[in-house]
Every structure is written in structure tokens, then in C-alpha cells.
Amino acid sequence: MAVLTYLEAIRAAMLEEMEKDPRVFVIGEDVGTYGGAFRVTAGFLERFGDTRVIDTPISESAIVGASIGAALMGMRPIAEMQFIDFISCAFDMLVNYAAKSRYRWGGGVPIVVRGPCGGGVHGGPFHSQNPESYFMNVPGLKIVAPATPSDAKGLMTAAIRDPDPVIYLEHKFLYRRLKEDVPDGDHVVPIGQARVARPGRHVTILTYAAMLQVALEAAEAAAKDGIEVEVVDLRTLLPLDEAAILRSAAKTGKVMVLHEATRTGGPGGEIAALVAERAFEHLDAPVMRVAPPDTPVPYSPPLEEYFLPNADKVGQAIRALADY
Numbered sequence: 001m002a003v004l005t006y007l008e009a010i011r012a013a014m015l016e017e018m019e020k021d022p023r024v025f026v027i028g029e030d031v032g033t034y035g036g037a038f039r040v041t042a043g044f045l046e047r048f049g050d051t052r053v054i055d056t057p058i059s060e061s062a063i064v065g066a067s068i069g070a071a072l073m074g075m076r077p078i079a080e081m082q083f084i085d086f087i088s089c090a091f092d093m094l095v096n097y098a099a100k101s102r103y104r105w106g107g108g109v110p111i112v113v114r115g116p117c118g119g120g121v122h123g124g125p126f127h128s129q130n131p132e133s134y135f136m137n138v139p140g141l142k143i144v145a146p147a148t149p150s151d152a153k154g155l156m157t158a159a160i161r162d163p164d165p166v167i168y169l170e171h172k173f174l175y176r177r178l179k180e181d182v183p184d185g186d187h188v189v190p191i192g193q194a195r196v197a198r199p200g201r202h203v204t205i206l207t208y209a210a211m212l213q214v215a216l217e218a219a220e221a222a223a224k225d226g227i228e229v230e231v232v233d234l235r236t237l238l239p240l241d242e243a244a245i246l247r248s249a250a251k252t253g254k255v256m257v258l259h260e261a262t263r264t265g266g267p268g269g270e271i272a273a274l275v276a277e278r279a280f281e282h283l284d285a286p287v288m289r290v291a292p293p294d295t296p297v298p299y300s301p302p303l304e305e306y307f308l309p310n311a312d313k314v315g316q317a318i319r320a321l322a323d324y
Contacts, residue, residue, distance in 0.1 A: 004182045007175040009149035010114075011040050012182070013156035014078060018048055021076060024160060025052040028063055028080030037082045038116060038175060060089035067111045068098050076160060081115030084169060085129040098165040099140030108163040112156070116172035117145075118210055118260055119308055123172075125296035128304075130209075130261040135167055136238050136270060142191055143238040145169040147212035150182045151235055154189025162191060171210040178213075194241035196248070200230035203321050204248040206271055207258040208234040211309060215258055218314035227322045237267055242274060249275045253284035254321040258314060263291040285324035290317050 004012060018024045025048075026041055032055040035042030045053040056063050060081060067077035081087050087094070090113070098109040119128040135141050144159060144166060146152040152170065159166040197212060198219055205215045212233050219229035232248050234241065249255050255275050257268035268289035275287050290309050298304045 001181040002184055003179055004149050004153070005176050006149045006152050006170070006178045007038065007040060009153040009182050010156055010170055013153040013160070014041070015044075016185070017157060017160045018044075018052065023074060024076040024078065025054065025070075026078045026080065027054040027056060027067060029056055029058055029082045031055060031080050036080065038172065041080070060086050061093055064090035064093040064098070064111070064113060067113075068093060068109055071109045071111045072101075072107060076110050078112045078114060078160065081113065083123075083127045084115035084117040084131060085126055087113065087115065087131055087167070088134075091134070094135070094141065094165065094167075095138050099138050101140070102164060103140060109165050110163050111165050112159045112168050113165070114156075114168035114170060116175070117169045118171040118173055119297045119304055120173035120210065122299060122301050122304060123297070124299035128297035130169075130259070132169060132237050133261050133266050136267060140164065141238060142166045142236070143169065144191055144236050145171070145209040146235060147174070147209050147233050149178055149180050150187070151189050151233075153182050154187045155191065155235065157186070157188045158191050161188075166191070169209065173210045189235065192236045192239045192241055194232055194234045194236070194244035196230060196244075197233045198229065198231040200228035200252065202228045202252055203254045203256065203318050204230045204232060204252045205256045205258055205314070205318075206232050206234060206245060206248070208237065209260065211258045211260055214309055214311055214314055217311040218318060221311065221315050222318045222322075225319075227318060229318060240271065240274070242278075245271065245274060246279050249279040250282040253282050254324065255283070256288045256290060256314075256317055256321060258290045258309060260292065260308065262294050263289060264294050266291055285321050288317055288321055290314055
């Protein structure tokens with residue numbers, strides 16, 4: 001075991017897989033000489049050379065397109081989006097080429113498209129987005145969103161080894177704020193498996209990424225009032241761990257979905273529909289969503305604080321569910 005930050009855990013998984021497998025390489029804007037905008041790939045160029053750590057022009061469509069071609073030729077690219085917001089520039093490549101390849105002719109596209117997502121750092125509307133909702137509607141893609149350093153390493157390892165395209169969302173607010181023991185060596189967290197981060201029996205919170213810490217803080221406060229909140233860290237958004245979601249819903253009968261993506265069309269609607277369709281007989285209250293309003297992420301610190309869910313907002317929702 002080693003004590004690592006969230007950022008260091010991502011870095012460790014990439015380093016280990018690049019050392020083990022010569023097919024794995026990193027490609028993106030400033031990933032080589034500069035070491036990445038957040039320094040995730042610092043030192044990679046010196047360690048692996050410029051054929052495996054490739055600096056590119058500012059063209060996300062080219063980065064992902066080149067990665068798809070390399071993957072079809074047997075390589076295992078890790079494509080960095082300097083900020084995940086700009087994955088929108090590669091939408092066509094991901095949705096119409098990478099995601100559909102296996103369905104069309106059986107050929108996998110083993111690429112990882114990774115990048116920093118999320119708010120809380122006053123990055124403004126172009127550097128704070130959570131784009132998972134755009135891609136949850138695309139068969140053929142996988143989406144992971146780790147909330148802890150241990151999961152960050154384990155899910156990155158799983159993503160690199162996966163035979164199909166994986167969007168790996170790393171929340172920038174967590175990069176250097178979280179630190180914990182992370183297993184050395186071959187640590188894999190299977191894609192598609194949620195975990196119970198805190199057991200409880202009165203209310204369920206389904207969440208992921210940075211909102212896990214918010215949920216745990218709110219759950220701790222609710223416990224002082226005798227409300228036992230079960231917090232489920234989804235870890236993977238596509239495919240969802242339906243069994244874990246339904247198991248917790250049946251256990252508590254009261255479900256909240258908490259996410260940082262904006263409310264309308266967000267992951268919470270899909271998850272709420274799943275619970276309503278398949279666990280309705282267990283519910284003692286309507287499924288509740290806690291999410292930001294339908295606006296771009298504000299740059300202004302007070303406005304961003306108002307925009308983002310926090311423990312107080314989640315706490316109010318917990319009590320409303322518990323009292324229903």
C-alpha cells in the first residue's frame with residue numbers, strides 16, 4: 001500500500017500499465033514536454049520517449065481520431081482532454097466511430113479518453129462541465145467516474161485494459177484534496193460495479209465523483225438526528241450497476257440521486273426511472289434528485305457556490321425524504 005492523492009493514483013495506474021504493456025501510450029495537448037495541464041503526466045516523456053508520449057496540436061477531434069486508428073491497429077491509447085469540456089470537439093469521433101465499431105463489424109476500439117471535469121475551482125463555464133449525460137445515451141461506450149484515490153487507480157487500470165472505448169472522468173476538485181492508502185501493483189476495480197460507501201437503513205443516496213464527499217458529510221450530519229443514510233458510490237455510469245441500485249432502494253424505500261451534472265436530462269432522471277420501474281413496490285417516497293440548476297457553471301465564486309450541491313442542500317433533502 002502507498003498513500004496517494006487522487007491525481008497520483010491516476011498517474012500510478014498509467015505508469016504501471018505503460019511499463020507492463022508497450023501498446024499503451026499517451027496522446028494529447030501538452031502531455032509530454034509540459035507534463036499535462038495538471039501535471040498528471042509529468043516525467044512521462046523522459047521515461048517513455050516521444051513515440052509513447054505524444055504532444056499534439058489543439059484539436060480534440062484529431063487526438064481521438066488518431067487514437068481510434070491506433071487502437072484498430074492493436075495499440076492502447078490514453079487520450080487526454082486538457083479539460084473534459086472540450087470532449088465536445090471529439091463528439092463525432094467518439095459517438096459515430098469508436099462507439100459503433102464493435103456493433104458494425106465486431107472490432108473493438110480500446111481507447112481511454114480521460115480528462116478533468118467538474119466545478120468547485122472557479123474555472124468558469126468552459127472549464128467546469130460534467131458531460132456524462134451527453135454520452136450515457138450512446139451504446140458502445142463505457143463511462144467511469146471515480147470518487148476516491150483507490151478507485152481512481154483501479155478504474156484507470158480497468159479502463160486501459162478494456163476492449164472497448166472508456167470515458168474516464170476525473171474530478172479536478174479531488175486531484176490534490178483526497179489522499180488514502182492505495183494498493184500497490186495490479187489493482188483493478190471492475191467497470192460496472194458500485195460500492196456501498198456508508199451503510200444505512202432509512203434513506204439511500206446514489207452518487208459518484210466529488211458528490212460522494214458531499215453525500216458522506218450530509219449523511220454524518222443526519223446521523224446525529226437518528227437518520228441512517230446509505231450512500232452508494234456508483235463509480236460507473238455506463239453501464240450502471242442496476243443490481244446495487246435496486247438492492248439499496250429496496251432496503252431503505254427512500255432514494256435520492258445526487259450529481260453535479262445539471263438537472264434536466266442528467267443521470268438522475270435515468271436512475272430515477274430505473275428505480276421507479278423496478279423497485280416501485282419498495283418505495284415509501286418519490287425518488288428525489290439533487291442537482292445544479294439548468295445554467296452554465298458560473299465563474300463567480302458566490303454564484304458557483306450557489307450553483308453546486310452541498311451538504312446543507314443534501315441534508316434538507318434527506319430530512320424531506322425521511323419525513324415523507
